[in-house]
Amino acid sequence: MKGPLELCLQEYVPVINEFLRGLQFTDTLGGRLAAPLAEAMHYSVDAGGKRLRPVLTIMAYRLLAEDWQRALPVAAAYELVHTYSLIHDDLPAMDDDDLRRGRPTNHKVYGEAMAVLAGDALLTEAFRLLAEDVEAGATTRIKLISGLARAAGRDGMVGGQAIDILSQGKNLHAMSAQQGELLEVLHRRKTGAMISGALLAGVDLAGGNASLRERLAEFGSVIGLAFQVADDILDEVGDEALLGKEIGSDRDLGKLTFVSLFGLEKARQKLVELHRQALGLLEPLEEKGEPLKALADYIVERDR
Amino acid sequence: MKGPLELCLQEYVPVINEFLRGLQFTDTLGGRLAAPLAEAMHYSVDAGGKRLRPVLTIMAYRLLAEDWQRALPVAAAYELVHTYSLIHDDLPAMDDDDLRRGRPTNHKVYGEAMAVLAGDALLTEAFRLLAEDVEAGATTRIKLISGLARAAGRDGMVGGQAIDILSQGKNLHAMSAQQGELLEVLHRRKTGAMISGALLAGVDLAGGNASLRERLAEFGSVIGLAFQVADDILDEVGDEALLGKEIGSDRDLGKLTFVSLFGLEKARQKLVELHRQALGLLEPLEEKGEPLKALADYIVERDR
Numbered sequence A, B: 001m002k003g004p005l006e007l008c009l010q011e012y013v014p015v016i017n018e019f020l021r022g023l024q025f026t027d028t029l030g031g032r033l034a035a036p037l038a039e040a041m042h043y044s045v046d047a048g049g050k051r052l053r054p055v056l057t058i059m060a061y062r063l064l065a066e067d068w069q070r071a072l073p074v075a076a077a078y079e080l081v082h083t084y085s086l087i088h089d090d091l092p093a094m095d096d097d098d099l100r101r102g103r104p105t106n107h108k109v110y111g112e113a114m115a116v117l118a119g120d121a122l123l124t125e126a127f128r129l130l131a132e133d134v135e136a137g138a139t140t141r142i143k144l145i146s147g148l149a150r151a152a153g154r155d156g157m158v159g160g161q162a163i164d165i166l167s168q169g170k171n172l173h174a175m176s177a178q179q180g181e182l183l184e185v186l187h188r189r190k191t192g193a194m195i196s197g198a199l200l201a202g203v204d205l206a207g208g209n210a211s212l213r214e215r216l217a218e219f220g221s222v223i224g225l226a227f228q229v230a231d232d233i234l235d236e237v238g239d240e241a242l243l244g245k246e247i248g249s250d251r252d253l254g255k256l257t258f259v260s261l262f263g264l265e266k267a268r269q270k271l272v273e274l275h276r277q278a279l280g281l282l283e284p285l286e287e288k289g290e291p292l293k294a295l296a297d298y299i300v301e302r303d304r
Helices: A004-021 A035-045 A052-062 A068-089 A106-110 A112-132 A138-152 A157-168 A171-175 A179-206 A210-237 A258-262 A264-301 B004-021 B035-045 B052-062 B068-090 B106-110 B112-132 B138-152 B157-168 B179-206 B210-237 B258-262 B264-301
Strands: none
Touching: A004 A052, A004 A068, A004 A264, A035 A068, A035 A106, A035 A112, A035 B157, A052 A068, A052 A179, A052 A264, A068 A112, A068 A138, A068 A157, A068 A179, A068 B112, A106 A112, A112 A138, A112 B068, A112 B112, A112 B138, A112 B157, A138 A157, A138 A179, A138 B112, A138 B138, A157 A179, A157 B035, A157 B112, A179 A210, A179 A258, A210 A258, A210 A264, A258 A264, B004 B052, B004 B068, B004 B264, B035 B068, B035 B106, B035 B112, B052 B068, B052 B179, B052 B264, B068 B106, B068 B112, B068 B138, B068 B157, B068 B179, B106 B112, B112 B138, B138 B157, B138 B179, B157 B179, B179 B210, B179 B258, B210 B258, B210 B264, B258 B264
């Protein structure tokens, strides 16, 4: 029998993919001339992936309303921003990756300049979608735009990426932060902010109250962090075939991880604690929270 | 005696610069950890420049209202987007420039990875400013956000940059466009779209009507194009000291320009024609249009 998470993914992901494939990235005048830009944008958007952020937007929306297809443009905006961040992350100047989801990275296919521009255009397009294509009043759309800008920007995802880059270089000690605090702030921003943002977007579209907002924002931050701790544990003990990279590769690179900092045992305790926190935050949602609970379980159980 | 353009610049530019310098790019939590990102953002934002786009927003606003300081957050959003585009343009993967406004480019000071992120963060911050910091109703703010996304995105500035990159490579002939048409679409998007967008933002904030919107959008597109034609002429005949680069450098690079395509004489005729068009569009504004007229004159007269 399928669990609540599988059922949700089976219901939402094909519709999300269809919506994303259907997005028009060219107008009539520039269609012919700028076609390669639109192609580069769709190459990465249509590459698949877990669609975690759009699924979270829809899950949060369904806590309060049934007509979840209304949330698709909002869910898509979060996926466009996530996709742009992957394109820029893969650039030679950043992580210098040749492969993403089993295919050559964007800059390997379209060149570095076009990859920079495709990322820039996707970020801009996400805000256009929220301003123009969401069925909601102007005040709600402003709330969604403000939420995305905060989740994606200097105090969210991009801020986390900046801390990540600084922590890898010689600047780490100059920053003189406690490394544990540093790691936690880094991942709450780099991953947690967009996960929280995607959840809040679903709540805001459905007109949820401040208490639910606060609860889901914290839930998103906690599972974003849990996701990273689980990743660090998997890098140490996981199945190479499942993980898609060599075991111990982070350690070999001298990267700061929860395992390298606290050891395997304490990292596992941290994961259990984050799992407990996440489930506690869902308790008041009762049965409606089952899909989000299953998602939290899935993130933690990748470790086994 | 100072003309209407000088008077405007003298009045607006110091206030715009002060507003930009005062923008906070860090929050309390991340302030210490992400300080280098905020520093990289301010490095380029505070570097000066003509502030053409914010000045245009204010000039357009003043066609309809007096309290022009209300337009500052909107004007600043356009300058942040312009600044991010310069940071990304200067990257080694793009134009590979070491100097900008007489100072080392962003990536020369902060590294390529941080320059990519500083650009991404500035683009995101521009939308946050429009959503949160503009004194206007939600419907007006949505209009401003939609306008910026269209001016900056796939069918605007970024689309123009993509066409520019494609036109420099072997893809030019594969695109099988008339080169004159190609050049015009390229510059109407790469430069014209943000100039039109900045003007429309001022009109929209002041609640201007559709006829004024249409008129100023076309004026912006025409002077954006004129700016580029004047640039191409200057590259052929201008004063090296004034221009800040070697005369004939575009020709030596085999770049497609209005001069290389049509010859110097026809390029000059084109500039005169665009000037005439721009002034014609301002006629119904009568005396109120003087500063915009002076700006159009300034763009054309750089040629002398």
